[in-house]
Amino acid sequence: MSNFKNLEYILDHHFDSKSCRHYVNGFVNVLHCHHYATLYAQLADDAGMLDGKLLLAESCEDVFYDVLKKYYIENGICSIRDKINIAEQYYSATGLGKIHFQKAGPESGYTELTHSHVDEGWIKKWGTRDKPVNFMTQGFISAVFSLLFDTPRRSFEVFEEESIVSGATKSSFKIVRK
């Protein structure tokens, strides 16, 4: 039987007084509220002609991919278990909610959210909704899966199957290799 020690996500935060920017692990970070995130989600949902939902998911996928890849490289994180552990902690540290990668394979996977900034923020602002709104997390999951299996971005599709915003106790996501 093996014993595993969980790695702890290290958040290196500093404020550059010259530019007045906040950096977290080398990336410019900024605080925003649930009004901002939910209005971006609504805008993405409304922009059907441009496939705004995919646009927001892919924007997030690209940025989270870069952020996590840099962290994994700089901290020598190679195993799937450790990558998932750090990704889950990072997600919570940002305030996006509580994510659990339940199953991950090179062809498919399954992920749950037990808390969600976007869903709970949406409910706080407008109430429940019968369609998913968490395109940001779809992008996050897609980025993590690409990093877990060393595949290029856009290698995985993410389908939100149940949603906190619709009244479910958790959001669940099915992941399928393209």
Place this chain on the structure above:
Amino acid sequence: MTIDRKKIIENMSKIRVIGNEDGLVSGFNVFVTQLPAAIWNTFADRLTAKVDSEMLEAAEWLLVNAAQECGYHTGYGIITSDEWKAVVEPMIEKAPEDILYGAFAVFTAWGWAKAEVIELIPNEKMVIRAYDYYESDAVSYGYGNKKGAYMIRGVSAAFMDLAYGGEYDPTGNTGMRTFSCKQTKGIECGDDYGEFVVSRAQ
């Protein structure tokens, strides 16, 4: 004016945000995230680059509106917070003007933009200058003619809403969008700084 901008920035920039056991951050009457600025920039830039020219103004309005609602509600949370009461409130002699000067010091401390009020005509007009702001990162080389500081526009208008738009309305049905903001200069357009003019909404 007795607002000590440097002191406010020094104090309020020390804020450190991390999710609780549920991965959520509650503060200032809202849920908060601390995310890479590139997320907001990437979506805004791709959206405004892809949209047809006749739809550009509408897309930009929606991006500004997201920030105006954020600035209105979070701004109210800031100016009623314990942190504000401890650091900024003792400096306020003349309200709401000093509140505006203080709010832009907090705006700077939180990394939204290194911005300050350079002109204020009470209840009428405000001019903001931003010497560094993450939204200008959308251009890495050269410059274009698309002024892309939608967040600064929205939040600046929201702060004037809070100052002169009447009593704060948690529903946002009244009080919000009484002011609007135009960006007249931008670092992303080759200017030395961004400039933003807030006036009564038409």
